[in-house]
Amino acid sequence: MDCYTLTVNGEVREIAGDEATPLVFVLRNDLDLIGAKLGCGLEQCGACAVLVDGEATLCCNRPAGEFAGKQITTVEALSEDTEGAAVQVAFIAEGAAQCGYCTAGLVVAATALLKKTPKPDRQEIASGLEDHLCRCGSHARVIRAIERASETLAHV
Amino acid sequence: MSNPGLNGHPTLDEWIAIKADGRIAVKTGKVDIGQRISTALAMIAAEELDVPVDRIDVIRTVTGEAPDEGITSGSNSMMESGVAVRLAAATARRHMLAQAAEQLDVDIDSLDVEDGLIQSRNTNRSVRYEEIQGDKLFEVDVNPDTDTKSPEAHRIVGGKIAPLDLSEIVTGEYRFLHDVKVPGMLHARVVRPPHYEARLVSVDADATERLRESGMDIVQDGSFLAVAGRDEFAVIRAAERLFGACAWNTGPGLVEADIYESLASNTRESRPVESDGVPQDKPVTPLADPPKSATATLEARYDKPYHAHGSMGPSAGFALRTESGLEVKSHSQGVYFLRSAIAEALDMDEDTVRIEHMPGAGCYGHNGADDAAFDAALIACALPGHPILLKWTREEEHSWAPYATAMSMKLRGSLDADGKVLDWNHESYGDTFMMRPRSGPNRAGAARLLSGRYRDDPPPKFVAGPTMGRHVGIHRNLDPLYDFPQKRLVKNLVRDLPLRTSALRTLGAFANIFAIECFMDELAEVAGVDPVTFRLNHLTDPRAREVIEAATSRLDVSTPPEGRGRGVGFAQYKNLKAYAAVAVELEVTNAAEIVLHRAVLAGDAGEIVDRDGLAAQYDGGFLQAASWAMAEQVTWDRDGITSRDWETYPILGFENVPELETVLIERPGVPFLGAGEAVSGPSGAAIANAIYSATGLRLRRMPFTPDALRAAAMDA
Secondary structure (H helix, E strand, O other): EEEEEEEEEEEEEEOOOOOOHHHHHHHHHHHHOOOOOOOOOOOOOOOEEEOOOOEEOOOOOHHHHHHHHOOEOOOOHHOOHHHHHHHHHHHHHHHOOOOOOOOHOOOOOOOHHHHOOOOOOOOHHHHHHOOOOOOOOOHHHHHHHHHHHHHHHHHO | OOHHHHHOOHHHHHHHHOOOOEEEEEOOOOOOOOOHHHHHHHHHHHHOOOOOOOOOOEEEOOOOOOOOOOOOOOOOOHHHHHHHHHHHHHHHHHHHHHHHHHHHHHOOHEEEEEEEEEEEEEHHHHHHHHHHHHOOOOOOOOOOOOOOOHHHHHHOOOOOOOOHHHHHHOOOOOOOHHHHHOOOOOOEEEEEEOOOOOOEEOOHHHHHHHHHHHEEEEEEEEEEEEEEEEOOHHHHHHHHHHHHHHEEEOOOOOOOOOOHHHHOOOEEEEEEEEOOEEEOOOOOOOOOOOOOOEEEEEEEEEEEOOOOOOOOOOOOOEEOOOOOOEEEEEOOOOOOHHHHHHOOOOOOOOOHHEEEEEOOOOOOOOOOOOHHHHHHHHHHHHHHOOOOOEEHHHHHHHHOEEEEEEEEEEEEEOOOOOOOEEEEEEEEOOOOOOOOOOOOOHHHHHHHOOHHOOOOOOOOOOOOOOOOOOOOOOOOOOOOOOOOOOOEEEEEEOOOOOOEEEEEEOOOOHHHHHHHHHHHHHHHHOOOOHHHHHHHHOOOOOOHHHHHHHHHHOOOOOOOOOEEEEEEEEEEEEEEEEEEEEEEEEEEOOOOOOEEEEEEEEOOOOOOOHHHHHHHHHHHHHHHHHHHHHHHOOOOEEOOOOOOOOOOOOOOOOOOOOOOEEEEEEOOOOOOOOOOOOOOOHHHHHHHHHHHHHHOOOOEOOOOOHHHHHHHHHHO
């Protein structure tokens, strides 16, 4: 069995297990960080998104070992992040979820987008969410939530 | 009015409990699947009891503990559980006020309640709900005739609040069934055959031995094969290896014939539909010639492919076989029915099976949830004492969960000299929507659970008969709400179709309303009347007229901007639930892609409880229906389903989201009308009508892909 370390939400965590296991399983099963969801295992739906060195990254199909030495941030830590917290508050204000299975991934993607592009236009929001799917049809609300978070952050 | 939940569960204690700490538990048989029913029920209870919403706990449905309210489906929850909880809460309030009056020695009419504090206006004496009723049984029945608050007194109902649980969802703390973790738990995966008709011949013994040596448990019962172990990803890899070690008899495979040919020519059971949407057990009258007085007669056929539920999270099930019975956690929409089917299939006493509802990803109907619960139960029974968390793969969810049937709708309509419809014919063709699990007869419980058919000694294949209830199945919304002097309506349940089907949001209504509302536009054009006026000319129901006017006054479909098209669609779901009118503006690009620009959704769902939750049902229903209409179709060949993931079964993404405006008609004090499925049908039709407005191309077969648009342009 391998033993390796990952930096997750600012803490160095010892992982005992196969480094080839995709990161999403390590986060969920070894570290009990269940926010990232297993939706497809094919990097097609975005439910598993986490921040890796600030970039929204799908982690359902990439070996955990590849993330050693990088800063991994999961949705659980985003309430401590300026953009992340604004996005979470805006999602609640806009009621931007129904079942919520895709939501954590969208919150991560929205946070990454606003860090890079504080005032995104509709086109930039769509590109920021291009790796993500939602089946309940919350799309319009998610877009409005990102716009709301952007406005809030402009006044911080 | 009779309430099915209250009929079976008349006592107040079955619905409401006051806890000693002042919290109030509301029990319901309706489960939250993202439609926010628990938020609406909490608001109703809080309103009647005069407490803040955050003091209400809506308890998750567990068999044997929650009222049995059947299946959470059909847009019934507000009309059933919403009404029951309102009456229960009003009864509870009245009961506690009576006791308070006695205790405080004051007149009951002098009492007010504020945040659970009962206070007399005449004295300063007061008592709290929990001091009277905390942790005690009410031991009275819900009074179905009790007074409830008048709408003018409402402070919570009709307002906008944040959905319950959303703050946990956005921080990732919310636990879905998929996130369950208990000591000693084994993860499990099923090894499915290549397709429906394939059966397991043998498994390589060396391969299974190696997997067992690596710590995996392998469970086999006929062609049902599964693997379980401590490490989830190791289990996934083991399942892949095990599949490679299997020899399958694939038989002749799936029938590849054109589905619309099959719908037209296969054996079928036909029933006339009369009396506002009720099929009749009598022969269908042959289609007669159009009336002599007709000035024009049109015919058209509309088609819709098989659609997948496409839940974002593949289905999951949890099960633990204990010495005394079976503990199951499931995201099923009907835990009591599921229990009856599982108990029957496993030959267990129903009372020894306990099923707790836990949230899953949105299902929109009968997806893989029930099957996954049964899969977990089968594995748990083979490995007693081990908690089992089974998850389907993306591929399984896409290729093994039931689909909504493909449908064809043949319409013929005649106009009189005044441009009014004189005669209306509508025949719908499709497979069943009614394959949700439930027990018997003739082992139908096992037959309706996917893996039941793959075990040793499988039950006889269950073939559903035509459903005869009002608007239940293929004939949902087959009967138009319009006032036509003569109608001939027929449902055709077609046999021997290739794919597994069951309930998907709206059942037949999506396809029927698509056909009706497109055909209305086609007739309007012949009549030389604009589509909105043509509809209003045939509608006397004032609430129907009002939603159409609300949508089209905000987005005038008769005046599309240059280069764009506009279209309208309307229906009242099942002709007795919520009303919806949709107006759409779109553009068809040179690449034959549809760009949605605007949509106005007008809804009338009776009295509004959770304002934002109701709007979300309209918003989400529109976008999901747009995806069905523009992007989706299940595909297959003889070797099995070929639309097995999000690349081969594409859905609408974030790149094509219109400006959405949802207008809700205010109806204080009138009965709730279920709204979860109201907007889907009108949305699909409005998009088709807007495409026609933009291009002159009448697309009568979904999905409206660039290829379909180019093909239509070639034929034009």
